[in-house]
Amino acid sequence: xxxxxxxxxxxxxxxxxxxxxxxxxxxxxxxxxxxxxxxxxxxxxxxxxxxxxxxxxxxxxxxxxxxxxxxxxxxxxxxxxxxxxxxxxxxxxxxxxxxxxxxxxxxxxxxxxxxxxxxxxxxxxxxxxxxxxxxxxxxxxxxxxxxxxxxxxxxxxxxxxxxxxxxxxxxxxxxxxxxxxxxxxxxxxxxxxxxxxxxxxxxxxxxxxxxxxxxxxxxxxxxxxxxxxxxxxxxxxxxxxxxxxxxxxxxxxxxxxxxxx
Amino acid sequence: xxxxxxxxxxxxxxxxxxxxxxxxxxxxxxxxxxxxxxxxxxxxxxxxxxxxxxxxxxxxxxxxxxxxxxxxxxxxxxxxxxxxxxxxxxxxxxxxxxxxxxxxxxxxxxxxxxxxxxxxxxxxxxxxxxxxxxxxxxxxxxxxxxxxxxxxxxxxxxxxxxxxxxxxxxxxxxxxxxxxxxxxxxxxxxxxxxxxxxxxxxxxxxxxxxxxxxxxxxxxxxxxxxxxxxxxxxxxxxxxxxxxxxxxxxxxxxxxxxxxxxxxxxxxxxxxxxx
Numbered sequence: 057x058x059x060x061x062x063x064x065x066x067x068x069x070x071x072x073x074x075x076x077x078x079x080x081x082x083x084x085x086x087x088x089x090x091x092x093x094x095x096x097x098x099x100x101x102x103x104x105x106x107x108x109x110x111x112x113x114x115x116x117x118x119x120x121x122x123x124x125x126x127x128x129x130x131x132x133x134x135x136x137x138x139x140x141x142x143x144x145x146x147x148x149x150x151x152x153x154x155x156x157x158x159x160x161x162x163x164x165x166x167x168x169x170x171x172x173x174x175x176x177x178x179x180x181x182x183x184x185x186x187x188x189x190x191x192x193x194x195x196x197x198x199x200x201x202x203x204x205x206x207x208x209x210x211x212x213x214x215x216x217x218x219x220x221x222x223x224x225x226x227x228x229x230x231x232x233x234x235x236x237x238x239x240x241x242x243x244x245x246x247x248x249x250x251x252x253x254x255x256x257x258x259x260x261x262x263x264x265x266x267x268x269x270x271x272x273x274x275x276x277x278x279x280x281x282x283x284x285x286x287x288x289x290x291x292x293x294x295x296x297x298x299x300x301x302x303x304x305x306x307x308x309x310x311x312x313x314x315x316x317x
Numbered sequence: 318x319x320x321x322x323x324x325x326x327x328x329x330x331x332x333x334x335x336x337x338x339x340x341x342x343x344x345x346x347x348x349x350x351x352x353x354x355x356x357x358x359x360x361x362x363x364x365x366x367x368x369x370x371x372x373x374x375x376x377x378x379x380x381x382x383x384x385x386x387x388x389x390x391x392x393x394x395x396x397x398x399x400x401x402x403x404x405x406x407x408x409x410x411x412x413x414x415x416x417x418x419x420x421x422x423x424x425x426x427x428x429x430x431x432x433x434x435x436x437x438x439x440x441x442x443x444x445x446x447x448x449x450x451x452x453x454x455x456x457x458x459x460x461x462x463x464x465x466x467x468x469x470x471x472x473x474x475x476x477x478x479x480x481x482x483x484x485x486x487x488x489x490x491x492x493x494x495x496x497x498x499x500x501x502x503x504x505x506x507x508x509x510x511x512x513x514x515x516x517x518x519x520x521x522x523x524x525x526x527x528x529x530x531x532x533x534x535x536x537x538x539x540x541x542x543x544x545x546x547x548x549x550x551x552x553x554x555x556x557x558x559x560x561x562x563x564x565x566x567x568x569x570x571x572x573x574x575x576x577x578x579x580x581x582x583x584x585x586x587x588x589x590x591x592x
Contacts, residue, residue: 077347108454172351198349235585241523267515285512
């Protein structure tokens with residue numbers, strides 16, 4: 057890794073975080089981050105695969121109502137950089153460095169949000185003056201907080217990372233590395249669980265089972281499953297609409313049935 | 318009175334201005350997100366040009382409006398555009414007297430809108446596009462990612478401004494009709510989302526059981542038991558367990574991740590689970 061690459065990747069991690077809190081072009085999307093990091097490391101393909109791996113852990117995770125979650129964007133940047141262009145190393149580097157870093161960044165996120173209270177007080181102090189420029193300048197302080205909470209860990213990992221991976225690899229017994237890999241196989245379940253908590257699972261579990269069976273037993277592709285789901289959704293929508301129409305016009309179910317025949 | 322009626326009929330803000338206001342929101346909404354007032358500063362900055370324009374002849378009213386609009390706010394990013402669209406419409410119609418009403422609309426809508434928006438955008442759309450992108454991306458194919466990126470660009474450039482225009486055009490009338498159609502959309506979207514999540518649990522969560530052996534007796538749990546019943550049953554079991562434990566006993570997602578790591582290490586040591 058050249059110094060230039062370290063600097064670019066550090067800047068990238070800061071920019072990603074600023075986007076996270078604004079336009080949302082890369083939010084929820086670890087893959088874009090992975091690809092950009094891959095471009096910086098001259099291997100977009102590797103970046104894509106690392107991004108997709110991290111994305112599978114992060115699919116359900118979200119900053120719902122300002123909750124703090126592991127930052128897999130940061131992990132993706134570091135893993136891409138430390139894989140040295142070797143796709144077969146992804147699982148190992150993810151287990152050794154990616155997952156620990158992603159979980160530790162949860163705490164940094166909380167720190168960032170606490171520091172931002174300072175900027176909020178600064179803004180509150182100038183609101184009565186009605187001076188928009190002053191408000192904007194104080195608001196911009198948040199850019200510093202957000203980007204530094206991510207740029208600092210990335211920079212440290214990139215500098216000490218390469219030698220750290222080798223040392224850890226030699227030190228760790230096989231079962232530890234296996235354990236971390238097993239954990240990374242379970243991580244996507246946590247994301248999906250969080251999603252399910254936010255969805256009306258009660259009375260709708262049949263759809264979950266349909267999707268599971270299609271993929272587990274029939275090896276259906278994601279698009280195929282999505283199309284089946286869409287068909288069911290449209291069917292239910294039509295049913296609801298018909299029921300509503302019946303309620304409005306007051307036609308009883310029997311009459312409607314006869315009419316159809 | 319007549320004067321007020323007149324301004325009511327001729328809308329003061331063009332679509333272009335609304336587009337710019339929406340981008341202010343997209344840019345500044347959470348720059349200083351904090352536990353105290355969350356997106357309050359972002360909301361104020363979004364509304365500031367509107368307030369400057371509406372109260373340009375009345376400095377006292379303008380300062381009052383700044384004060385009111387800098388209060389606590391937190392809402393899902395996309396549907397929030399409807400709220401400030403309505404806010405603009407209300408203040409345009411009623412002036413300073415409308416501030417109280419605008420505040421009431423903000424506080425009463427941000428909760429339900431966050432709930433619907435999080436489900437619709439984060440759970441349904443992101444999961445569908447995301448899972449397609451992941452399954453193609455793991456094979457080194459960019460097509461799924463490009464599809465997702467097209468959606469991601471569509472949202473702030475087209476959808477969010479449209480939400481803002483909708484809120485502005487319809488004003489407070491919107492609340493009732495919107496609740497109905499959004500509820501229906503959320504319901505049908507959830508069905509689609511749940512089907513895809515079911516498939517994702519099967520394909521992305523990987524759990525492999527190892528071999529139990531004692532006294533020369535060997536039993537490969539995965540190959541001899543589960544492969545015969547349902548190959549991916551481990552994924553379903555793990556997902557079920559996570560669901561049971563999350564948000565109970567003070568178990569937040571971060572702590573659950575630590576516990577998963579710890580348990581995986583133990584099960585790996587005893588060979589109950591393998592890679």
